Amino acid sequence: MNKTLKPAAGRPREFDEAKALQDIRGVFWTKGYEGTSLSDLVEATGVRRASLYKAFGNKKQMYLRALELYEREAIDDVCRALLDPGDPLQKLDWFLSLPGQARWHDHDDRGCFLCNATADQAAFDDDIKRRVREGQAKLAHALEQTLTDISTTPAAIEPAAQASLLIGVYTGLRILARSGAALDMLDQIRRETLRGIDAARPTA
Amino acid sequence: MNKTLKPAAGRPREFDEAKALQDIRGVFWTKGYEGTSLSDLVEATGVRRASLYKAFGNKKQMYLRALELYEREAIDDVCRALLDPGDPLQKLDWFLSLPGQARWHDHDDRGCFLCNATADQAAFDDDIKRRVREGQAKLAHALEQTLTDISTTPAAIEPAAQASLLIGVYTGLRILARSGAALDMLDQIRRETLRGIDAARPTA
DNA sequence: GGAGTAACGTACCGATTGGTCAACAATACA
DNA sequence: TGTATTGTTGACCAATCGGTACGTTACTCC
DSSP: OOSSSOOOSSSOOOSOHHHHHHHHHHHHHHHOSTTOOHHHHHHHHOOOHHHHHHHHOSHHHHHHHHHHHHIIIIIHHHHHHHHSSSOHHHHHHHHHHHHHHHHHHSSSOOOOHHHHHHHHTTTTOHHHHHHHHHHHHHHHHHHHHHHHTTOSOTTSSOHHHHHHHHHHHHHHHHHHHHTTOOHHHHHHHHHHHHHHHHHHSOOO | OOSSSOOOSSSOOOSOHHHHHHHHHHHHHHHOSTTOOHHHHHHHHOOOHHHHHHHHOSHHHHHHHHHHHHIIIIIHHHHHHHHSSSOHHHHHHHHHHHHHHHHHHSSSOOOOHHHHHHHHTTTTOHHHHHHHHHHHHHHHHHHHHHHHTTOSOTTSSOHHHHHHHHHHHHHHHHHHHHTTOOHHHHHHHHHHHHHHHHHHSOOO
16 A cells, blocks of 8 residues: 555665565464574575564564464454355354365465464463464454354353364364374364254254 | 393493483473473483483484373373273363363473474474374273263264364363463363263263 | 493584674665 | 665674584493
């Protein structure tokens, strides 16, 4: 929007910061925080080391920005799909099938960056902890909305608790998928989770 | 057993290899694979660097041995508890309450080493992948046994699929707990999981 | 008491880590 | 045409990384 506006002082940036951030996200996503070196990021972006530091600060902030971008794009896409019209149970089934789909299609499954971050660095850094929490909250909100749509008698089910369950199962599925679990196992987990949710709804 | 037997040739080892492995496990457990340096292990064990290499080979093998020890002790303990006599549903409730318990009691929760390994290095290394799979299989077997005890009409429930579900939920819970998720959320996940399993059993 | 063997202790290795510095280049504004 | 400001560049940093070479020491067996 304001790309041309506000030219600011000094020499203009020669690289596309947004594009660089996408590349950075890709590296952190596949290799994790500790597994990613600055040299990796320099190679992936084509941007010199000092320029990256000038633009982003330090490694941790690059990671945070990359995770933020992932949440704004990938997570929001999932939320939108969950809020789209359609059969709620079918949408939840789709949501829980994402880990297995990724493991099935991709040669090497890099999982969900949000889940990776949860397992990777959230335990060690409060800033990452907060960002992960925020992404989960967005997801939980969309799931809760979808769950509410299952029944018009909301007293019978507890959408908030079931949304938490879905976050938990989804996280577990992503971690298991990336660690090479059998597709059968992932399918079983998805089916049993949906069975439990279906069983909890009021018998109309 | 054969501590005194087979003295072998050469200078005897001055440190207790089993004790050193326990210390190594502790460091990997809390700091992860990449987060652990050889200096950390030297400091934790009190054993010189070259002696560690002599005894264990390299860093990855130290990790594998530590994970193996964890599975042989902690995981087996859990399996035994699940197979002990008692109300099956209550035992499953206990199992799913472990992550929340750890988060509640320990100042900083280092989680379940098996789950940490699943999320940490299993995606990148086939050997670790195999070891993780083995630990999960042991757990799954005990869970399946417990689930079978819930009902005497096994056709109505699918213990194998529900065991997979429990592994998935447990993994998710451990990752979420360590990443600082609210205790409420962990409780909700546990409750909803058990509700689903309870709902699936045949109405006697 | 050798001879053989294996662990110990230390110093060391090249490579890589995240991060910085100062010279230089490109822009806006006066 | 300065001057201020900011990005680019490439060399450079101390620290640390996983791993090793080698001389010494402690043990068993002959």
